[in-house]
Amino acid sequence: MTTESHPIDHPDTASVDDDTISTTTTTTTNYNNNKHRIPPEATKILQQLASTWSEVMDATAMQVVQLKGAMTNEVYEITWETEENLPTRKVLLRIYGEGVDVLFDRTDEILAFKTMSRHGQGPSLLGIFPNGRIEEFINARTLSAFDLRDQKISALIAAKLREFHGLVIPCSDNGMLWDRLRNWLKVAMSLCSSADMDEFSLDCLEAEIDILEKNLVRENQKIGFCHNDLQYGNIMMDDETQVITIIDYEYASHNPIAYDIANHFCEMAADYHTETPHILDYNKYPEQEERKRFVRAYLGFSDENSSNDAEVEKLLEDVEKFTLANHLHWFLWGIISDNLNEIDFEYKEYARQRLHQYWLKKPLLKG
Known part of the structure; x- marks a missing residue:
């Protein structure tokens, strides 16, 4: 609602x-x-x-x-x-x-x-x-990487994200996760050198997308209008009113809400305002309790209420599995951007880190 x-x-x-x-x-x-x-x-x-x-x-x-x-x-x-x-x-x-x-x-x-x-x-x-x-x-400030770890700000983001997911936005289905991954893989393969094709095993990734879709899609899965890029730079806050505004909708589309939350958690590993903005630190990925607080706030449950723990745990489980799809999504984005975009950012190294995380976390599918 x-x-x-x-x-x-x-x-x-x-x-x-x-x-x-x-x-x-x-x-x-x-x-x-x-x-x-x-x-x-x-x-x-x-x-x-x-x-x-x-x-x-x-x-x-x-x-x-x-x-x-x-x-x-x-x-x-x-x-x-x-x-x-x-x-x-x-x-x-x-x-x-x-x-x-x-x-x-x-x-x-x-x-x-x-x-x-x-x-x-x-x-x-x-x-x-x-x-x-x-x-x-x-006239509001863009959040910083540090702000995402603030419990009060995180709860505000969670509540705003739930609101965002409930919006009725007319758009095509071209941005749905599985179609986008397959389309981006085709674009990446058309742009990459043979050396990159070999290094990143691009020929194998269509099978990986199929595996993810088979394991992650289920009946009655909550679909909403997702931002798909909820990094700190796309969140603004009025410090006086505490109003959160989510901005920049280039990648927004209808998707499983668990995917959008997974994306937000993965973005906590990034700080795009350092000397090396492409370097990700997965030691900063939120711990279980931090993820649980966010999900409880997203669902509108108070910390004292334990009667909804099953719903919280189920969403947390789905979110963790959807981090795999998120890593593939931004890996492909990095490979494509490396071949097309002239902005000063180490896209290929960023992509390399995301693909490494995919293979590292793939055992989550067995859970």
């Missing part, structure tokens, strides 16, 4: 396109008006947008700051100075990574953003250009 959503307090924005979309704010690197990074089509929309705000002093005088942590797109904060004593105007510019459309359906993504906004879940889409978009800037 969908709980009442918490609408974002939108600033007064002039929308170029009556759509909605999500934003992100992360650690920044200042490029001091490095406008050559912005496509001309985007510059035109940005200037048109700023010219509708009477307090902006010069619509052409934009400060461009790249936001770190994005691994699919390049993301920039665009700021204009305003008249004295008025807050600056900000928007978020997202430039799509090269070739990433093979990973998800961009039409489904935009449709999801529209619907999420109608549910009070996301900010406005201010403009679209051929290889990117302009979004409203949310």
Whole structure:
């Protein structure tokens, strides 16, 4: 059942396109008006947008700051100075990574953003250009890797995720887990060198997907609208109101809810704001009690209530098994991205770690 959503307090924005979309704010690197990074089509929309705000002093005088942590797109904060004593105007510019459309359906993504906004879940889409978009800037903070271990914040995330899963979002079934894994495997095999084919045993992975599907699919499995990429950088929080907002829906689709929770747990091994953002530390994977607290909060059970332990344990068991599918999912993403994306990230090494975890955890299927 969908709980009442918490609408974002939108600033007064002039929308170029009556759509909605999500934003992100992360650690920044200042490029001091490095406008050559912005496509001309985007510059035109940005200037048109700023010219509708009477307090902006010069619509052409934009400060461009790249936001770190994005691994699919390049993301920039665009700021204009305003008249004295008025807050600056900000928007978020997202430039799509090269070739990433093979990973998800961009039409489904935009449709999801529209619907999420109608549910009070996301900010406005201010403009679209051929290889990117302009979004409203949310005045909330993006969580850190450390925040995911905070019990209070974790409980808020769990409750928001349950709400997210209950949303009715129209989209195709192309992003369903098993279809996506098989499609991504075909793309990876078409892109990889023979050396990579041999190293990663890509010829064997279709059989592994079949094994996972046979073992993990069951009748009456709870399916919901899943984010599929619930890392800390895709979660924002207003510290004053404690409202959580889940953002960035590129990989979102209908899937087993256990898969989405498994993905969130696996992401606790990552910190994308270190000197080596591709390195994963599985010593940070949540312990049994931490996972149990999250699942109890997700299901809406209090810590004192033991009458629902069987339901909690069953979901925990399913989640652990779905980590296998999650490792294959992001392994294939890494291999494909290594061949297509020019963002500074060690995709292949990231993929290598995820595949290693798959083989290491495969005995879970016997449990």
